[in-house]
Amino acid sequence: MKRIIIYLIVLHTVFAQDKIITNDNSTIVGKIQQIHAGKLKIKTDFAGVLTIALKKIKSIQMSAESNIGLKKGDSLKGKLGLDANKQQIDSGGKKSDLELSNIAALWLLNAKDPRIKKGARxxxxxxxxxxxxxxxxxxxxxxxxxxxxxxxxxxxxxxxxxxxxxxxxxxxxxxxxxxxxxxxxxxxxxxxxxxxxxxxxxxxxxxxxxxxxxxxxxxxxxxxxxxxxxxxxxxxxxxxxxxxxxxxxxxxxxxxxxxxxxxxxxxxxxxxxxxxxxxxxxxxxxxxxxxxxxxxxxxxxxxxxxxxxxxxxxxxxxxxxxxxxxxxxxxxxxx
CATH class of the missing domain: 2.40.160.40 (monomeric porin ompg)
Incomplete structure (x- = not known):
């Protein structure tokens, strides 16, 4: 029974991670913290927080919803994923294709929009x-x-x-x-x-x-x-x-x-x-x-x-x- 519980915890931890595939097909697993000013920050177990230029990322798969701001002005709650190797966004069960270059910002549900400058009101x-x-x-x-x-x-x-x-x-x-x-x-x-x-x-x-x-x-x-x-x-x-x-x-x-x-x-x-x-x-x-x-x-x-x-x-x-x-x-x- 103890082994089963440990196995379930490990399994949950693996599937609760976000996954990034870079242009050179490298895979980075962790928890995405934000996207801002063309850069993505992901917290990993092996190297802490990594910062990667969004233009160097091929695809993103997320395990949970975040706030996502699009360049055309809309903001919504959803998660990024892949379907037939196409980058998509899933917002409330509604999926649609989305180019990563169209993302202006991404931030955690309990965080503030990184586009709002702190202390510069x-x-x-x-x-x-x-x-x-x-x-x-x-x-x-x-x-x-x-x-x-x-x-x-x-x-x-x-x-x-x-x-x-x-x-x-x-x-x-x-x-x-x-x-x-x-x-x-x-x-x-x-x-x-x-x-x-x-x-x-x-x-x-x-x-x-x-x-x-x-x-x-x-x-x-x-x-x-x-x-x-x-x-x-x-x-x-x-x-x-x-x-x-x-x-x-x-x-x-x-x-x-x-x-x-x-x-x-x-x-x-x-x-x-x-x-x-x-x-x-x-x-x-x-x-x-x-x-x-x-x-x-x-x-x-x-x-x-x-x-x-x-x-x-x-x-x-x-x-x-x-x-x-x-x-x-x-x-x-x-x-």
Missing amino acids: WQFEANVGMIIKQGNADERNINSRIIAEYIREKDKFLSYFKQYYSESEGIKTGEEFILGADYENNFKPRHSWYLRTEFEKDDAEQLELRTLFGAGYGYYFIKEAKQQLRGRLGVLWRDEDFEIAEDKDTTALDTSLHYKGIYDWGIWTTDLEYTPSFEEFKDYRAKHETALSFPLAIKNWSIRLGVTHDYNSQADEAISKIDTKYFTQLMYRWQ
């Missing part, structure tokens, strides 16, 4: 530069922007401040302030809900204060480590107090697209926003911003080039319906 960005403005005013301007972002595994909070200041021959000709905040909660890998608010003052529009509150649903069409495309659909309330024109109170549709791509040469971002009034769709605001950031030789410093458009379909006749700004900024980012 806050990210900051400061920009200052010159712009050329066309529309309500054609002049040179000084602009600045400060961003603070708090990131957690399933949500993030973004706050920002923007200022545009223009003068001609020492006389102030225009000034604009924008203060805003945005909260996003990812209740599923690609699905989220959001809340946002913004306050704006603009001399060119003779605007004393524009107050905005929005809420709605967001979906990530692309959610990868180096590329994201997110759409939003919600409801927005906007209150505008003007110096001369009649004040406005509007409830509108809140739609937007956000793209961010990280490339070898730098970062590309594009934001599109369209907010038509529910009362009359001809009454709308449309915004666009595209920026390219190029890293400098000095750590954390970049040059940011871009353009913004702000279109108001119901702008007062005395001012232009569209404001276009071209900017060049020196940017510093830190955590």
Whole structure:
């Protein structure tokens, strides 16, 4: 009886191990700890924890489920295995083919996603530069922007401040302030809900204060480590107090697209926003911003080039319906 118990324990231990086959057909047996940044860590009895480049692995067979994050953005619980020499993932009894190169991360069920940096929750960005403005005013301007972002595994909070200041021959000709905040909660890998608010003052529009509150649903069409495309659909309330024109109170549709791509040469971002009034769709605001950031030789410093458009379909006749700004900024980012 004692021998049978020992045999069962040994048998369980063998079958409870994960197995890796490398490109040179070597076999490594142990317990996979994680996959992160293109590397796999496996704990073995004979050599402790080994680190192997994922591209050097031919196949993986797992004895138990783990958390698996895919490069396309989905995260699920499952285990990797082989079927007719094809790499597969088994998630809740549903099997499907999976290339190892499509795995962004893997971590134990009781562990945290290794893609979430420990102790690096806050990210900051400061920009200052010159712009050329066309529309309500054609002049040179000084602009600045400060961003603070708090990131957690399933949500993030973004706050920002923007200022545009223009003068001609020492006389102030225009000034604009924008203060805003945005909260996003990812209740599923690609699905989220959001809340946002913004306050704006603009001399060119003779605007004393524009107050905005929005809420709605967001979906990530692309959610990868180096590329994201997110759409939003919600409801927005906007209150505008003007110096001369009649004040406005509007409830509108809140739609937007956000793209961010990280490339070898730098970062590309594009934001599109369209907010038509529910009362009359001809009454709308449309915004666009595209920026390219190029890293400098000095750590954390970049040059940011871009353009913004702000279109108001119901702008007062005395001012232009569209404001276009071209900017060049020196940017510093830190955590």
